Amino acid sequence: MYIKITDISKSYGTKENRNQVLSRVSMELEEGKICVILGASGSGKSTLLHLIGALETADSGQIQIGGQEITKMPEEKLSDYRRDFLGFVFQFYNLVQDLTVQENIEVCRYLTEDSLDLEELLRVLGLSKHRDKFPAQLSGGQQQRCSLARALVKNPKLLLCDEPTGALDSKTAGELLILLEQINQQYKTTIFIVTHNEEIRKMAHKIIYLKDGMISKTETCEHPASAASLCL
């Protein structure tokens, strides 16, 4: 089992301001699968993603990724874990505004010896002709594709996407999801997608429904629908 989360709890604040955000969340995901996390606003979706990405620490419980127990790692090893294993894609792209598309991607390419071919990535993501533009000169969809290229160039085993289509129109969102599906199939990348859009669950091998910080339902699907068939 590639990812095993056991009894994870997380709260913010103390005493009367304490907010229990996740309560004893457990789940597993096999390598190379797509998992969609759904739930109302404030249900703890992003917090769960941040814990998997070691951007936050849990109060209790364990998270094992590829046999490594990340909840017990010292900060130095966590930095290696984030650098070597993970790619992040966020709703608002988080690109460096003073760098071109190509430079934004290259910054991350140097983090690994096992990087993907830059030219191929630019071509697959339809960015070749935009490579010398700055983020402000791109559409939202192009910026998100750049953000995806930046996450992918170091060939991460695990891609964590927080509302990746949240700022995109439905056509552009569909194109991005097709790319995610392609990446999952081509590179066997394990992908988590946090979203409000229930339709996206149809392309997932596993769907986690969060309610008030707890898993209210889990579904699995051996043969998910193609991203191209979704009605976004």
Ligand SMILES: Nc1ncnc2c1ncn2[C@@H]1O[C@H](COP(=O)(O)OP(=O)(O)OP(=O)(O)O)[C@@H](O)[C@H]1O
């Ligand atoms: N750094 C933080 N400090 C304090 N409270 C936080 C922090 N991050 C999240 N929270 C709180 O934790 C709860 C869950 O937040 P989270 O962002 O995980 O939910 P979500 O399901 O992703 O919501 P949304 O769909 O609106 O993005 C919310 O009540 C939020 O205010």
